[in-house]
Amino acid sequence: MPTMLEVTDVSAGSVCCAPLVTEPLGQTDAEQLAVTLKALADPARLRLLSIVASSEGQEACVCDLIEPVGLSQPTVSHHLKVLTEAGFLSRSKRGTWAYYRLQPAALAGVTEFLAI
Template structure:
């Protein structure tokens, strides 16, 4: 698995990562990497932001449209989006003065595959 700033890219090759939890026990390193990835999702604000982006047209949203729905300040929203981006769940592009975030569905599928039977 590839890590960036302590967060795991869940889209890394399956051969480099974990087997599904119900097939065989995780090794210590795989468990630690998966825990870091799940930690990025284990925050209510991050889950809401991820769901808002996922439900947006084209699965993309401007940071300016994400502040009011979660009721947090712009710096706090930006921090949460950075964590989700570094974990591989979102991509970021800059347009003018605004940042736009797009869902990476394969990242969610990767986590789901690990937890599936």
């Protein structure tokens, strides 16, 4: 014997879903956040960011970042470039060396989103 399904009349204006209580991410914000999160979605980048954040003044020379992550200098430089373009680090040149400084506001933005 077939089971009878109960039919709910939705034509009377009843709402099946709870209304939004805050504004969701717009397309542009979602795309920017995706780029930002993608920059963090790599173990080497997370380690580099952690090393810079743990360094005195939250700043480190590229020369001090190569050995701890065990990658070649060009690879480390690539990862640092991605983190800089995503806004997590700033870069300054001193002589032949590049120094990277943590940008806490970028981390705060990601933290704020994830706390929703």
